[in-house]
Amino acid sequence: MSIEVKVPQLPESVSDATLMTWHKKPGDAVGRDENLVDLETDKVVLEVPAPSAGVLKEIRIESGTTVTAGQVLAILETAEGVVAVTAAPAEAKAEAPAQKAAAAAGGKLAPSAKRMVEENKLDASQIPGSGRDGRVSKGDVIQHMAGAKSAPAAASAKAAPAVQLPAASGSRGEQRVPMTRLRARIAERLLQAQSTAAMLTTFNEVDLTEVNALRARYKDKFEKTHGVKLGFSSFFIKAAIEALRRFPAVNASIDGNDIIYHEYYDIGVAVSTERGLMVPVLRNAESMSYAEIEKGVSGYATKAREGSITLEELTGGTFTITNGGVFGSLMSTPILNTPQVAILGMHKVQERPMAVNGEIKIRPMMYLALTYDHRIVDGKDSVQFLVAIKEALEDPARLLLQL
Structure with missing residues (x-):
């Protein structure tokens, strides 16, 4: 049939x-x-x-x-x-070598990694996985292939003395490839945000001494109890939610000539993947515990990088947080994730000398950036919003007491 x-x-x-x-x-x-x-x-x-x-x-x-x-x-x-x-x-x-390799890997290949294994006829059992439970990602395959290519070169270098040769004339190469649908969509949305929103960015800085102390004090017990590491994400998301409660315009979105004030907090967390930037959404984050937030962020990041995340998990959101600090960024101006009217940018934690009660002390500092749509959010609200986040993180007890 x-x-x-x-x-x-x-x-x-x-x-x-x-x-x-x-x-x-x-x-x-x-x-x-x-x-x-x-x-x-x-x-x-x-x-x-x-x-x-x-x-x-x-x-x-x-x-x-x-x-x-x-x-x-x-x-x-x-x-x-x-x-x-x-x-x-x-x-x-006869079964293809790539299929045998995939079977040897115990079915722990992400879809994008499986394609690369099959296309390049690799032995997946020889590729160490960096994902949860040893899952092999596309990045793991690329790293494995790069190592395989460099090994013969290294062997040749040991076998014969290096000889300096002039670069061949006209040997420069280039590669032209079409944009993926995701990359094209990202470009479209970024251009749309720049052409339709009155974007402005305001900055502040936060001293993370107290947050670091809390994490150091409870990280082992937290991980043992909840099965997930205590990172910065939960603190910043909790602080952002409390600030959004005080300044509801920052949690709004625009629909034509209407402003929609959301009475819930669906927080998008930007994740960088090999296919491009994705923003999975934590639904009703205001009702989530620190552990639930950490698990949610970690789980979404893994799914996004493995290519198994669903469109529903990427849809919606009332406010977005992006962390360029994981790549070493000290300061940036993030672009709005329209139709949202604001996005918070986190950056690298950098130890700097600060004046504290008349004394110079070394403190772990982070610059914060809030890009907002000035059509909806006033400058006063944007500044006070960042101040609210700063105060909550510099005195984390405020988060527990919702002060």
């Missing part, structure tokens, strides 16, 4: 997708729910699983084609034909 493999129902607000990579070719046997092909939308990569075990009879849409929901991608032959293929090992095709 023949079955049509169709483009699944796409998430709301997504009209089409781009067919990225077929993982099977005509004549290949497939198992039920085995991923046949990847579809890239503006935000996430969707997998199309086989609706039944069988043999891939025909591929109707090639890679790089734009497709819509319900469109037929391939034809799958099921039933008796499958039994014949799987029951006759002498006639079955």
Whole structure:
């Protein structure tokens, strides 16, 4: 019996997708729910699983084609034909090295990593995974490939003395590749924010001495109790929520000529991935504990980098926090995540000499930046918003007492 493999129902607000990579070719046997092909939308990569075990009879849409929901991608032959293929090992095709490697990896390959393993015919069992439970990410594969390429070069360097040769004339190269849908969507949204919002950025700095002391005092017990590390994220998100309560305009969004004041706090946390920036959202963050926030941020970051995050987890949000400090940024002006009207930028913690009660002391300092839409948020509110965050972090007891 023949079955049509169709483009699944796409998430709301997504009209089409781009067919990225077929993982099977005509004549290949497939198992039920085995991923046949990847579809890239503006935000996430969707997998199309086989609706039944069988043999891939025909591929109707090639890679790089734009497709819509319900469109037929391939034809799958099921039933008796499958039994014949799987029951006759002498006639079955030899399993591809990449598939054996994937099996050896215990199924711990992220979708993007699996594609690279198959395309480059790598042995996944030889690639150490940096993700949770040893999961192998695309970054792990790239690092493994880079190490493999550098090893022969290093061996050659030891075997023969180095010889300085002049650079070959005209040897400079370049590579032209089309933007991914995600990268194009990011560019579109950034340009839209700059052209439609009256963006302005205000700065302040925060002394993290007390936060560091709390983390040092309770980090081991916190991790043992909750199974997650106590980082900066929960402190900053808690502080931001308290500041948003006091200045509701900062938690608003714009819809045409209307201002929507949100009475809940869905906090977006920007995550950098190999495909581009993603902003998963912590829903009703005001009701979450410190441990729940840390688990949520960590879990979303892992899913975003592995390519398993869903569009629903990236949709919405009333306020966004981005942390350029993890890359060493000392100061920046973040761009709005429209239709939100404000975004908080965290930066690198830098020890600096500060005047404290008439004395010079070395303190762990961080610059904070609030970019806001001046059409909705007044300068006074933006400054006081940052001051509220500063006060909460420099005296964390305020967060517990909601002062």
